[in-house]
Amino acid sequence: YLRDDQGDWFDRPYLGGTIDEEVTTIGNPNFAGSGGIFYLSVESFVGVGIYTLIIETEGVDPNTFNCGQQNDLNLGQDAPSSSGIILGNDPTLSGQGCMSGMDDADSYSFTVTQYANTEVTFNADSNLAFVAWIEDSSGNVLSQVDNTSFGTLFTTMDTENEGVQNTYKIIVNSNGDVGLYNISITDEGAAPADLTIDSIICPINHTSGSEVQFSWQLTNLRGPADGVSITVHLDMLNETGEEVMRMFTSSVIVSGQYNNTAFDARSEFFNTPDELTTGDYSCRLSIDVDDAIAESNESNNVMIGNTFYVQNEEELWANDVDRDGYNTTDTGDGLVDDCPTSYGESFVDRYGCADVDGDGVSNLNDLWPLDDSQAFDSDGDSYGDETNGTDGDYCPEVAGVANGDGGQGCPILPKDADLDGVLDQDDLCPNTIAGATVDDDGCEIDNSSTNNTSNNTGNQTNNTGNNGTTNQGNNGSDGGNEPANNDGEDGTSNTVLGLSPTIIGGLVGLVIILLLILGFAMRGGNKAENNEEYVNSQFATQDLAYAGYGQQQQVIAQAPAVAIDPTITAEQLAYEQQLITAGYPAEYARQYADQHFRPWLTQR
Incomplete structure (x- = not known):
């Protein structure tokens, strides 16, 4: 049997026996004129014996292409189409392959290790219909060339396969043609690093x-640079882009391995100089400033960050010495610091003064300086104006007591049960009894004896009509039980110069009032001025700040300038006005006020 290099027979004798037999490639459409490796096999069907093997080689047909002894890529063998020739890891080689006769396909496999890269070229006579392609380990076709595009078949550099470990397979198909081809495989090593911000x-x-604080993150986009030290600068730029100062400099170790790996993410702190002028600034980060690493792209080694505003501290507080947010002089908002040299947060009664309890009222005018629930006592009864606060006053505008009518801080109302x-x-x-006439002690006045005397006297002295008896005014129609005034009465009449006691009393009172007014006018404004100084001195300790004083002064101003009774003070009149309001x-207000301001009137 005559067999090809794959062990398949293609010629055998048709007769068996002891006669001579012949097998040949001559005339075979596939192997005539073809070089290569052939096998002969001799088999015995019956018996045993001795045979002689004669091999003759005739000249090559000049009109027929023949590869001769196969030596694809100078590797001393044909590249089988199934498993192919294994070329190893990251090979660099170049050689020629041949296809003729039954050899219609060749294949080669190799591995590119991590970080490494490769480039494969394929060339042949453009008249040949050869096709070459490359597959990955999963059988995916990555690239292909034919007689219209012979040249670079495949490269990993600048592709998704850059630096990635993989096993590749090159396949060449003759498409029925015979002839030679060239393959070149080059190990290009690792790609250069490309550091970026x-x-x-x-x-x-x-x-x-x-x-x-400022922060950044660095990344290596390409080849390995692990362990290399680079220098980093951070500079401050003004609004025109000029460098103002270097904020930070440091050495950074590149720890990223390959292909888009972050290797430095950090935050640093910097103290802005006190003298830095007010304005807009930005920061600029520069990496690998001393070119410690050869990179494929240096343009991404500098980045300018966001703009920020710096306010010079001295300029900021130039009009606010104590730096509490309230200007020393008015800038147009009307908020001027009442305590310009000491920090404060008050804003209710005064701006920018100390306010320990934080209720907005300065300590000076806060009657409860350590309690943020109370500050003022408008009616001066020691109960705070805020009803829900500490010691809250349920009648904040009227002075009162703890058990007042209406609650704490309300007055006890005058009572007259009968x-x-x-x-x-x-x-x-x-x-x-209701309606009875009473004296100052509240006891009923007995008018019966007075009425009888009056009536009898009338009967004796006035005898005009009805037997000389006239009871005018006795038990008058108003039921007031007052003594009667009898017309025509002489010796026993209660009149003076024809005037009743009521009229005389009124005239006397009017004279007294006129005398008091005259006396006050003669004293002039000095007394009023002195009284005002007295009042002001009494309230000076409160800095005239809380609202109760203002309300009280309004009431005093609205009260009569001079009281009829000189023992009634302006404060009593103001208090009476509050009760009336x-x-x-009015009479109850006077009686109740007398208990507080003129207690001697009720002492017996």
Whole structure:
């Protein structure tokens, strides 16, 4: 049997026996004139014996292409189409392959290790219909060339396969043609590194002299540079892009391995100089400034970050010495610091003064300086104006007591149970019948003897009509039980110069009022001025700041300039006015005020 290099027979004798037999490539359409490796096999069907093997080689047909002894890529063998010739890791080689006769396909396989790269070229006579392609380890066709595009078949550099470990297979198909081809495989090694700045975050707006933070992240986009030390600079630029100062410099070790690996992400701090002028600034980060690494791209080694504003500290506080947010002089908003040399946060009564409890009222005018629930006591009764605060006043505009009518801080209202016009506390007859005439002690006045005397006298002295008896005014129609005034009465009449006692009393009172007014006018404004100084001195300790004083002064201003009774003070009149405003009758307000301001009137 005559067999090809794959062990398949293609010629055998048709007769068996002891006669001579012949097998040949001559005339075979596939192997005539073809060089290569052939095999002969001799088999015995019956018996044993001796044979002689004669091999004759005739000259090559000049009109027929023949590869001769196969030596693809100078490797001393044909590249089988199935498993192919294994070329190893990261090979660099170049050689010629041949296809003729039954050899219609060749293949080669090799591995590119991590970080390494390769380039494969394929060339042949453009008249040949050869086709070459390359597959990855999964059988995916990555690239292909034919007689219209012979040249570079495949490269990993600058592709997704750059630096990635993989096993590749080159396949060449003759498409029925015979002839020679050339393959070149080059190990290109690792790609160059390409360091870049992913991000740079500059400081935020701040005042000079502040500690600020900045951060960045660096990445290697390509080849390995692990362990290499590079220098990093961070500079501050002004609004025109000029370098103002170097904020930071450091050495950084590149620790990224390959292909888009972050190797440095950090935050650093910097103290802005006190003297830095007010304006807009930015920061610029520069990496590998001393070119420690040969990179494929140097243009991405510099990045300018965001713009930030710096306010010079001295300029900022030039009009606010104590730096509490309230200007020393008015800048147009009307907010001027009342305590310009000491820090403060008050804003209710004064701006920028000390306020320990943080309720907005300065310590000076805060009657509860350590309690943020209370500050003022408008009516001066020691209960705070804020009802829900500590010691809250339920009647904040009227002075009161703890158990006042209406709650804490309200006054105890005057009481007159029998409605006789005399307060219960002064009433010696608290159960007087309604409508009865009473004296100052609240006891009923007995008018019966007075009425009888008057009537009898009338009967004796006035005898005109009805037997000379006239009872005019006795038990008058108003039921007031007052003594009657009898017309025509002489010796026993209660008149003076024809005037009744009521009229005389009124005239006397009017004269007294006129005398008091005259006396006050003669004293002039000095007394009023002195009184005003006295009042001001009494309230000076409160700095005239809380609202109660202002309300009290308004009431005093609205009260009569001179009281009829000189023992009634302006403060008492103001208090009476508060009670009247609250709805109490004027006489009750006077009686109740007397208990506080003129207690001697009720002492017996």
